[in-house]
């Protein structure tokens with residue numbers, strides 16, 4: 001398949017890794033920001049192929065992992081309400097809230113449905129005018145365009161029984177928070193190619209100037225990843241502070257302008273709490289006031305729900321590159337995909353799930 005097969009070519013990947021070996025002269029710590037990249041790195045064993053000088057740490061770019069616990073509890077409360085069809089992407093159903101998850105609420109009789117697009121939820125609202133249909137609108141910049149389009153589409157249809165429960169987060173403020181931490185170890189970033197496909201990379205020069213570390217826009221196939229790592233190592237070895245874009249077949253500087261326009265029409269920036277990490281100023285999006293009719297938190301009056309994290313779970317450290325899953329005492333023992341304590345063990349983009357699934361199950365390392 002074009003644009004996939006050639007980017008999984010083992011010989012090409014090996015050649016780039018050989019290039020990395022020839023280039024690197026000292027230790028460097030790189031962070032891949034996106035959980036999809038984390039899974040590809042662990043799945044293809046790229047971290048084990050790299051020379052010892054290069055350490056990859058895993059970033060917070062897993063939307064399921066960073067959705068705050070109280071939002072999960074709010075979703076559970078809304079889904080349990082009478083006359084509600086609660087719609088979500090599938091990987092949110094097993095994310096533990098304070099006591100339950102959406103699967104257990106569904107098993108208890110609630111109408112919880114897995115959809116593949118928020119537009120499917122809008123269609124459900126059209127087909128079920130006597131029900132309130134709620135879509136769990138989580139994610140980064142990548143899922144914002146379909147979520148805002150669902151609101152605009154519902155508005156154009158005159159629907160009064162469709163709303164979204166919003167927990168949107170943005171990458172640049174997260175990078176700012178990671179690099180501002182006194183515990184930061186990250187010396188170079190692999191930026192998330194799909195986020196940059198939507199937003200471009202015009203937001204990153206300010207971060208580059210502030211923190212003076214190189215950033216490389218990186219894709220998701222093995223060849224994309226090793227090329228991104230090679231580019232970051234070259235920049236670091238040469239002492240260059242630049243944004244490099246080897247993923248130019250997908251990303252340009254401006255990004256998808258129509259998508260950005262629709263996001264700005266429906267959402268505005270806000271402070272957002274990240275699960276395990278805490279509140280990062282202006283790191284999220286919320287519905288603008290003029291779209292209050294589509295705001296599930298207002299419609300169901302769940303704003304007062306508060307929740308506390310399990311003290312065992314160190315996902316917040318992992319999501320900021322300060323620890324690895326094996327550093328968690330619960331990893332593979334009291335926390336497994338069947339019995340997760342934290343969202344990073346559940347999500348298809350979670351670092352703990354990747355380490356468990358692809359055999360990094362050594363306990364207590």
Ligand code: SF4
Nearest residue numbers: 313315328335342352
């Ligand atoms: S292994 Fe489980 S408890 Fe530990 S950090 Fe990961 S999700 Fe949290």
